[in-house]
Amino acid sequence: MTSLEAFNRIGPLRPREMSAHGGETPMTSGSTTNPASLPVAELLHVDKIYGQGEAQVKALDDLCLRVERGDYLAVMGTSGSGKSTAMNIIGCLDRPTAGTYRLNGVAVETLSDDQLADVRNRELGFVFQQFHLLPQLTASENVILPMIYAGIPPDQRRQRARQALERVGLGHRLDNRPNQLSGGQQQRVALARAIINQPALLLADEPTGALDSRTTEEVLAIFDDLNAQGITILLVTHEAEVGARAGRVVHFRDGRVAD
Numbered sequence: 001m002t003s004l005e006a007f008n009r010i011g012p013l014r015p016r017e018m019s020a021h022g023g024e025t026p027m028t029s030g031s032t033t034n035p036a037s038l039p040v041a042e043l044l045h046v047d048k049i050y051g052q053g054e055a056q057v058k059a060l061d062d063l064c065l066r067v068e069r070g071d072y073l074a075v076m077g078t079s080g081s082g083k084s085t086a087m088n089i090i091g092c093l094d095r096p097t098a099g100t101y102r103l104n105g106v107a108v109e110t111l112s113d114d115q116l117a118d119v120r121n122r123e124l125g126f127v128f129q130q131f132h133l134l135p136q137l138t139a140s141e142n143v144i145l146p147m148i149y150a151g152i153p154p155d156q157r158r159q160r161a162r163q164a165l166e167r168v169g170l171g172h173r174l175d176n177r178p179n180q181l182s183g184g185q186q187q188r189v190a191l192a193r194a195i196i197n198q199p200a201l202l203l204a205d206e207p208t209g210a211l212d213s214r215t216t217e218e219v220l221a222i223f224d225d226l227n228a229q230g231i232t233i234l235l236v237t238h239e240a241e242v243g244a245r246a247g248r249v250v251h252f253r254d255g256r257v258a259d
Contacts (some may be wrong), residue, residue, distance in 0.1 A: 006208065043064060060256075071248060128205050201234060202232065208237070
């Protein structure tokens with residue numbers, strides 16, 4: 001199952017639950033450890049098994065992976081190596097069969113579906129190979145959408161969307177719809193949408209797969225800038241030149257890290 005298929009199966013993000021005082025309900029782990037001292041994401045001896053009996057497939061096999069705060073990590077591997085399955089678990093789109101996944105120190109597999117929906121909206125940003133912008137909405141309105149689910153006050157949304165689009169070089173395209181934008185520009189809108197809620201981790205699944213070489217370079221330059229500004233990035237790719245842009249590369253084989 002691809003990350004996008006899992007994302008669509010989960011359905012739309014739910015609005016964040018609000019506390020009695022009108023604030024956001026925080027994700028807690030029962031620990032007083034400062035999250036800044038913890039890795040952003042950590043998979044500990046994770047298995048993922050699909051099917052039963054003779055049809056059983058072990059997509060992940062005792063996988064251990066650590067994503068440090070500020071990392072720019074590329075995950076590479078052949079089809080069937082487990083990289084998309086790992087992305088689904090890290091993105092809270094699926095749960096491990098065994099083992100532990102910790103996001104900012106929280107054991108994600110212990111969270112309810114409602115809590116997972118909150119985590120996806122608050123802690124994670126997603127960029128896919130296809131841009132998946134709503135065609136009837138402008139660039140600004142597409143970027144605003146996650147803020148609606150996050151409970152951001154209406155008077156802040158437009159300004160924050162403008163700032164995010166300016167950050168990816170599209171401050172002059174706020175009111176253009178997707179069919180008025182090039183492929184590279186659409187992916188930039190998707191990037192702005194992914195970072196609008198200031199996620200702890202930006203997940204990118206083959207983000208340049210639908211782009212030509214020139215546009216790929218432009219989009220990768222934005223990833224470079226975002227990481228330089230402190231955003232933690234985990235990127236799945238099969239393209240060696242894309243993986244080489246990351247600060248660290250890991251290769252998957254048979255559901256494990258191969259190196």
